[in-house]
Amino acid sequence: MAPRKQQEIFDATLRLVAEKGYDGLTVEGVAERSGVNKTTIYRWWPSKAALLGAALVESDLLGFDTPDTGSLRGDLVALVEGVRRLLTEPPGSDIAVAALGAAVRHPELDARRFFADRFAREREIFERAVGRGELAATVDPMLVVDLLAGAVWMRSVFRGLRLDDDFATDAVAALLDGI
Amino acid sequence: MAPRKQQEIFDATLRLVAEKGYDGLTVEGVAERSGVNKTTIYRWWPSKAALLGAALVESDLLGFDTPDTGSLRGDLVALVEGVRRLLTEPPGSDIAVAALGAAVRHPELDARRFFADRFAREREIFERAVGRGELAATVDPMLVVDLLAGAVWMRSVFRGLRLDDDFATDAVAALLDGI
Known part of the structure; x- marks a missing residue:
């Protein structure tokens, strides 16, 4: 499939799940919105869970560039x-x-791929920091990512609170400098 | 309503949401399982969102005792x-x-009350630590809680990974000692 067509399918998939939730997402709906035949979609992705899993990792809509600011502190912020x-x-x-949110209730929708893919790219931040002598090689990068990303989930999604402008700086300082 | 009857209603509510998800939770189902008339439940809680919100905060099933181990490190672990x-x-x-998970998609189910209630009780940990001279009074307790609790969500729920036996100790050490 042409990469552009694939991106259109992923785009339709993600926008539909945002509008209607996972229960309202259907391969039919994605086919209609992206102008692609349903059977073509099924040939590439055997289920809506597989389609959404692929879209989460591969869509440009959720694109992720690993920060490279020159310092561990800058990268983590x-x-x-x-x-x-x-x-x-x-x-x-x-x-x-x-x-x-749906992935929590539907294990067949493999959100682990999304987090594993991000983490594979986030690792560079820590490799560079170790190379620059800013970070001990014994520090577990996944623990650092989980503390920081988890704090954003807690504050914004679960507590429903607005994040202060200083939130990122403060969270990173708590880890780098200790509390 | 008698406290014991109320706990039975909360118990039925939480077990039903665990079994059937939020969409499958109904006041009728709770009434049936707890042996209480539906209209009685509605008299106390005007909707299933209100009922579940109350159950999350008040049920003994999700009981929370603020740790008091004698040290900040012990309490946070x-x-x-x-x-x-x-x-x-x-x-x-x-x-x-x-x-x-449902609260994320259904704002009418006010999960903020759950997190706010926990946090009101978690605050004691930080007040005692400041009193013992273990923690600067300038440290934001909510930031510490969000970093730590968020890391557990990320690792166990979103990544679907088992937490090492050392997870709690390592996460707390990252914060108290810096990385």
């Missing part, structure tokens, strides 16, 4: 800012909250 | 262990994941 934008600014926020 | 148990051990895990 940019990482937290990226998660904040993803979870609070449309269309990403509606998509992420609907799709990742 | 106990706090993380408590969130780990809540999110990974039945029946709490099925309830918490179903109900809090």
Whole structure:
């Protein structure tokens, strides 16, 4: 399938899940919106769970560029800012909250791929920091990512609170400097 | 209403949401399971969202005792262990994941009350630590809670990974000692 067509299908998938939730997402609806035959979609992705799983990882709508600011502190602040934008600014926020919320209840929708894919790219931040002598090689990068990204989920999605402008800086400082 | 009867209604509410999800939860179902008339339930809670919101905060099933181990480190490790148990051990895990997952998609189900109630009780940990001279009064307790509890959500619910035995100790050490 042409990459552009594939992106249109992913785009339709993510926008539909944001509008109608996972229960309202259907391959038929994606076919209609993207102008692609239903059987073509099924040939590539055997179920709506597989389609949404692929869209979460491969769609440009949720694109992720690993920050590279020159310092561990700068990279981690940019990482937290990226998660904040993803979870609070449309269309990403509606998509992420609907799709990742659904993944909690529908194990067949494999959100682990989404998080594993991001983490594979986030690792670079820590490799560079170790190379620059900013970080001990013994620090577990996944723990750092989970503390920071988790804090954004808690504050914005679960508590429903607005994040202060200083949130990213403060969260990163708590980790880098200790409390 | 007698407190015991109220706990039975909350118990039925939380078990039903764990079994059937928020969409499958009905006041009729709760009435049937708890042996209480539907109109009685509606007299106390005007909707299923209100009923579930109250159950999340007031049910003994999700009971929360503020840790008091004598040190900030010990209290925070106990706090993380408590969130780990809540999110990974039945029946709490099925309830918490179903109900809090639903809250993300259904703003009328006010999960903020659940998190606000917990936080009001978690504050004591930080007040005692400041009193003992273990923690600067300038540290934001909610940031600490969000970093730690968020990490458990990320690792166990979103990544679907088992938490190492050292997870709580490592997460707290990252914050107290810096990375």
